[in-house]
Amino acid sequence: MRFKDGRHFLGALLILIGVVIVGVGCQAFAPAYEFKGSVIEPPLPLPDFELNDTNGHPFHLSDVNGDIALIYFGYTFCPDVCPLTLSDIKKALTDLEGRERIKVIFISVDPERDTPEILGRYLAAFDPGYIGLTDDFNKIEAVLKPFGAFAAKEEATDSAAEYLVSHTARVYLVTPEQELLMTYPFDFEADDLRSDLTHLLQQ
Amino acid sequence: MQRYTLVGVLGIALAAIAAQCAVARSGQDSGPNLRVERASARITTQNGVIYLTVVNDGGGNDKLISAETDVAEAAELHETTMDDKGVMRMDRAFDFEVPAGGSAVLEPGGKHIMLIGMKEDLSAGDKIDVTLNFEQSAPLTLKVEVEAGPTGHDDADHGHSEHAEDLD
Numbered sequence: 001m002r003f004k005d006g007r008h009f010l011g012a013l014l015i016l017i018g019v020v021i022v023g024v025g026c027q028a029f030a031p032a033y034e035f036k037g038s039v040i041e042p043p044l045p046l047p048d049f050e051l052n053d054t055n056g057h058p059f060h061l062s063d064v065n066g067d068i069a070l071i072y073f074g075y076t077f078c079p080d081v082c083p084l085t086l087s088d089i090k091k092a093l094t095d096l097e098g099r100e101r102i103k104v105i106f107i108s109v110d111p112e113r114d115t116p117e118i119l120g121r122y123l124a125a126f127d128p129g130y131i132g133l134t135d136d137f138n139k140i141e142a143v144l145k146p147f148g149a150f151a152a153k154e155e156a157t158d159s160a161a162e163y164l165v166s167h168t169a170r171v172y173l174v175t176p177e178q179e180l181l182m183t184y185p186f187d188f189e190a191d192d193l194r195s196d197l198t199h200l201l202q203q
Numbered sequence: 204m205q206r207y208t209l210v211g212v213l214g215i216a217l218a219a220i221a222a223q224c225a226v227a228r229s230g231q232d233s234g235p236n237l238r239v240e241r242a243s244a245r246i247t248t249q250n251g252v253i254y255l256t257v258v259n260d261g262g263g264n265d266k267l268i269s270a271e272t273d274v275a276e277a278a279e280l281h282e283t284t285m286d287d288k289g290v291m292r293m294d295r296a297f298d299f300e301v302p303a304g305g306s307a308v309l310e311p312g313g314k315h316i317m318l319i320g321m322k323e324d325l326s327a328g329d330k331i332d333v334t335l336n337f338e339q340s341a342p343l344t345l346k347v348e349v350e351a352g353p354t355g356h357d358d359a360d361h362g363h364s365e366h367a368e369d370l371d
Binding site: 076077078079080081083084087118121122125150154156157158159160161164166167168169170185186187 | 245247248249250251252276277279281283285288289290291292293295311312315317318319320351352353354
């Protein structure tokens with residue numbers, strides 16, 4: 001293609017430069033990623049805690065050691081809420097690149113029934129890598145507080161279940177800096193968690 | 204002649220009444236007419252849960268009053284609720300209404316059948332025999348498929364199942 005004269009060439013070049021500037025400008029002003037979880041602003045620094053794991057060894061929040069932690073308070077006798085939440089977490093992590101940098105921690109609010117062995121077996125059925133913590137209830141209560149979580153035993157009248165445990169059912173996302181960044185409500189979309197984790201792992 | 208006419212009329216009247224009763228009892232117009240949709244189970248090493256929907260296509264109300272299965276020590280109707288602080292609790296229910304032209308929906312975070320004390324190890328794909336009992340209608344027995352179980356894990360679990368090579 002031959003330009004008749006310099007002016008046409010100059011015009012085309014200006015248009016090309018214009019397109020490049022707009023393109024780059026759009027990139028620079030592109031909306032930042034919006035987290036799907038409920039963001040805690042600013043992230044809340046969490047105190048370290050120590051609770052026994054399913055091998056009976058003390059586990060500390062600081063043992064997460066530079067990984068992202070997904071923390072959930074639940075109990076193994078729970079048929080509906082807890083299995084669904086663990087299943088949603090599992091779905092979010094399946095085939096997720098960088099999942100080795102995420103630690104799933106299930107803290108039992110029913111240490112009476114959830115012995116280390118029972119909790120270990122229960123969690124292994126979801127994923128052998130999930131960490132289970134079970135300890136004296138007063139120690140669990142101390143850990144619930146900074147998360148704004150709650151759990152209480154409820155006598156079950158007219159039931160083969162002697163008692164049940166009422167509890168908040170959020171999933172807490174803790175950064176490698178040991179700060180609470182986000183929470184997900186009961187029955188959250190696995191894709192939302194997956195999307196947020198993907199973004200965080202890329203940082 | 205008049206006596207036989209009287210007897211004849213009474214006989215027809217009685218037959219008509221009997222026929223009416225028979226029609227009413229068969230439930231075609233005024234009774235409930237139930238079917239189950241969308242049944243699934245989720246099992247852990249401790250307990251399990253069954254979700255399903257009971258649809259009432261009939262003209263009469265009914266109630267699901269209990270469930271029975273051999274795979275657990277007990278099966279009970281329960282309902283999960285959440286308060287305004289996000290605290291979730293479960294309460295035993297003694298019936299779930301299945302109104303005429305309506306349905307009872309048992310789903311995650313809501314009404315469900317709780318299986319207490321699993322007696323068997325179950326895997327995804329296994330079928331559980333469950334009998335549902337109703338206030339008006341005859342019991343319904345169905346096979347409920349396990350979506351996720353402690354052995355063999357579930358569909359989301361790529362490559363972890365030890366049973367993958369055990370093709371009978």
